[in-house]
Amino acid sequence: xxxxxxxGAARRCLAVxxxxxxxxxxAAAGDMDRKAFRVCKDGNNLPFSNTAGEGFEDRIAAxxxxxxxxxxxxxxxxxxxxxxxxxxRNKVPxxxxxxxxxxxxxxxxxxxxxxxxxxxxxxxxxxxxxxxLAEVTTEDQFLHNDAVRKNQVRIGVxxxxxxxxxxxxxxxxxxxxxxxxxxxxxDVTPADLVATxxxxxxxAAAVVWGPIAGHLARGVGEGKWRVVPLNSEPGVxxxxxxxxxxxxxxDAWRAQIEALIDRHRDQIAAILAEYQVPTLPLEEAGNxxx
Numbered sequence: 001x002x003x004x005x006x007x008g009a010a011r012r013c014l015a016v017x018x019x020x021x022x023x024x025x026x027a028a029a030g031d032m033d034r035k036a037f038r039v040c041k042d043g044n045n046l047p048f049s050n051t052a053g054e055g056f057e058d059r060i061a062a063x064x065x066x067x068x069x070x071x072x073x074x075x076x077x078x079x080x081x082x083x084x085x086x087x088x089r090n091k092v093p094x095x096x097x098x099x100x101x102x103x104x105x106x107x108x109x110x111x112x113x114x115x116x117x118x119x120x121x122x123x124x125x126x127x128x129x130x131x132x133l134a135e136v137t138t139e140d141q142f143l144h145n146d147a148v149r150k151n152q153v154r155i156g157v158x159x160x161x162x163x164x165x166x167x168x169x170x171x172x173x174x175x176x177x178x179x180x181x182x183x184x185x186x187d188v189t190p191a192d193l194v195a196t197x198x199x200x201x202x203x204a205a206a207v208v209w210g211p212i213a214g215h216l217a218r219g220v221g222e223g224k225w226r227v228v229p230l231n232s233e234p235g236v237x238x239x240x241x242x243x244x245x246x247x248x249x250x251d252a253w254r255a256q257i258e259a260l261i262d263r264h265r266d267q268i269a270a271i272l273a274e275y276q277v278p279t280l281p282l283e284e285a286g287n288x289x290x
Contacts, residue, residue, distance in 0.1 A: 036073035037065035040087035040099035043076035044187060047215035047275050048104055051076060056211070056275040057103035060118075063267055064260045075099035078186035084111050088247060097247070101257060105245040112245030113254055118261045119272055120280045121210035122239040123162050125228040126198070126217055133204060139230055142205075143170055151175040156194050156206035163207030165236045177203050191216060198225070214276030229278045239280055 039061045041049040049055035051074075053062065058072075065072045075098040077086045087099055107117040125142060127133050132147035147153050151174045157163035158181045167176045177197075179190055194206045195216050208216070210229065217225040232238045244261070246254050261268070272279055 034068070034070060034100070036070050037061060037068060038073045038075065038097075038099040038101070040075055040077070040083075040102045042079035042083075043074075044189060045079055046189070046191070047211050047218075047277075056271050056277065059271045060264075060268055061101075061103055063264055063271075064257070067260055067263065073099075080182045080186075084245075088112065088245065100246060100250075100253065102245040104242050107241040107243040109243075109245065113248045113250065114243040114245050115254055115258045116261060117241035117243045117282055118265075118268055119277070120239060120241040120282050121278055122229050122232070122280060123207055124210050124213040124230055124278055125205050125207055126213040126225055127205035127228075128198060128220075128224065129226045131204065133226075137226065137228065139228055142228065148172070148175070153205065154203040156197060156203040156208075158190060158208070161207070162230075162236055162238050166207065166230065166238075169233070169236055195219065210278040211275065214278060218276045227276070227278060229280075241282060 039049075039057075041057065043049070043051040046055050048057045050058070053059075053072075053074075061072050075087055077083055084102070088097070088102055090098055102112060105112055105114055107114055125139070127136075129136070132145060132153055133142070136142050136145060142148055145153070151172065153175055154177050155163075155167065155172065155175050156177045156179055157167060158179050161181065164176065164178075167173050179193060181190060183190055183193070191208070191212050194203075194208060194212075197203045198206060198216070199220075206213075206216075207230070210227075213227045217227050230238045244257055246257065269279075
């Protein structure tokens, strides 16, 4: 929710708007010969990226770089307020931009020129299948669970996220345990805090962006935690199509990345599956509830 972190909607609640204009030189930069695939990323934001290149966005960047015959070069900055300003738009007089592409942004996000989407995911419940939730496998079962309806199940949600709106819509606010979507310490991710509290039983379930849900479940071992994708409904949008972002005006560069996306659809899908990212058909992206 790959983004500022997904997000009110995805990537750490889907990116905070940054109202800055682009330098005029951006258009020319898009047509330069590239000696590296230069990625703007967070160095501590698994499952999306980290300094060791272990995120799924890192894997896709490496795939694209190999296709282009150039190395990957990363420029890291914590993905929070000011991320785009300090990475993709960071132009020091007399120097080049430090990086050229953000590997995960909501499709159509206004702070960048976004490519066509390359995956679509949804927020999800993640929980150890134990106690009152042992037999829960669907959203409907969760909402009609007696312990849930009696507010006996503590549910972790990020502030200003679709999860918060979902709890309110289903009269479960009293069961909510709020988490900040951006931790003041860049070495600590919100996913880390949720994972610890799920393991310790401080919360029974959490509502997180789909890739993070898959990451948490993958981290504890196959079948130990359950991921239940959530459906968008009137007033609560859970699903988002994700794209890549470049500077506005760099149309040739964006077209080149879109060609890479098209050529490597199967490999991208395999990488997402390996990271247990819950995905939805891209062709349905325009029909989501808003």
